[in-house]
Amino acid sequence: MIGDCESVSAHEPLPSLIGAHHSAKHENFSGIATNCTDGNFLKRLRFQPYGGVPMIARIRELVDNFGGLSIDVMELPETSDLYSAGLKSQACVELMLGLEEAFEVEFPDELLTRSTFRSLASIAAAVSSLKEGAVAA
């Protein structure tokens, strides 16, 4: 895990944590996030298996474990607002660590914002973009 981190930071210096501005990469990500309500995107996610379990189902489990929500995550629609469901910023950090481990990705600082964790679908979009980025690299 630590080895992975080192190789990522060696390829791409991290932008300053404070006041990270919209990078090209982030705008690219926003595009994906905006499209995440599109039906085909959700269908792809639902049927895209990850370790035998569809990605969205795995994310649902992680949100259930780390999100500290006041409602049943298993019943939650993929585009429902997780903050209104009780997700707090501090829980997002733990959720992010869980996602990194489960999907073997690394969230760059500019993705550590509330919008990334807004819904099951937006988390899936972020994880997918990170997986695709890793493949492309």
Add this chain to the structure above:
Amino acid sequence: MTALRMVQSAHGLGRAAEAVATAAEFADPVDRDNRFPTEGVGALKSAGLLSIAIPVALGGEGASLSELCTIAQSLGGACASTGMIFAMHQICLANLLDCAMDSEWHRQLAQRMLTEPLLFASATTEGGVGGDLRQSICAVEPHGDRIALTKEASVISYGEHADAIFATARRDADAALSDQVLVVLMKDQCALDRTSTWDTLGMRGTCSHGYRLKAQAEVCQIMPKPFADIAADSMVAISHLLWSSVWCGIAAAALNRAQTYVAAQARNPSGQALPGAARLAEIFGRLQSIEASIASVLEQWERARSHPTFAVALAINALKLSVSTEALAVVNDALLICGLQGYKNGGPYSVGRHLRDIHSARLMISNDRIAAATGQLMLIQGRRARQEK
């Protein structure tokens, strides 16, 4: 900043000086009699300072958060209760301006402030949720175009003196505790039954009594943005910055008294070294650190406002923790410098009121609660260190 803006803001700060003087004049009676600072808040109203943050586009002066912090600090030094009321009002106004300008009703309310000095209060605290801002038990009850709300509000600061109350509630009776909205209730739409009395160590003039709030309003008075987002995008950061400024003002005022005391001793030389001078230098350094940290976090927030990361939230929480603790330490040491003259109520070296007022800082959203949340956010810091290896 344009030249016009600079003139306007300088004008705003100049007007604040008069309000600060009035607030200072009545600080002791307000504290002693546990009463609303009518004179100080009246001065804020007549100087047009309640609406100073209304943007230029809406016909206002467009004062920045930094300017509001400067005014809050000066007021806090004069009368902590008046300073805190100014801060709490500006937090409500910021919520309105940041999160509801696409709603006709809310935009009209903001514009109404240009001709009428409306004072805003908030009812976010409720019995039974353990002080968690992000949970409500009470729920909005819809009746066609109208809504009803009953809230057991364990605290509504200056509720009886406000022209509008910003109340959190669950979206509807079926919603989760965290699925909240913020609704702006006008004075004539609210009935307030006092359920507890604010008789406290300090911040006595905020009159933060407990109430059963019963209100009837229009559906359109609910802010369109979910409260989860209002809290994260606007309320929490602005609260901690404005509160910290008020606390910094209290500490600066106590230091000022200690300085006056040491100066008086210096004028009557006893032949011995001044015992308080070294300690005075120490707390001056502490005050400078407080001011610098507020300025630094303010800058981070202004820069990241449109795209706030968790790292910014972390910095803001850490600011609240440190300023509330450090400002108390400054006032505490000011008491040691002034000795019994500081311990006595009344007189030019008394710091009793300052000490009682500043003790509220660690309790306004308990530092223990914030520290626990901040500790979790710190995990991103550890991760960053790991990535940078």
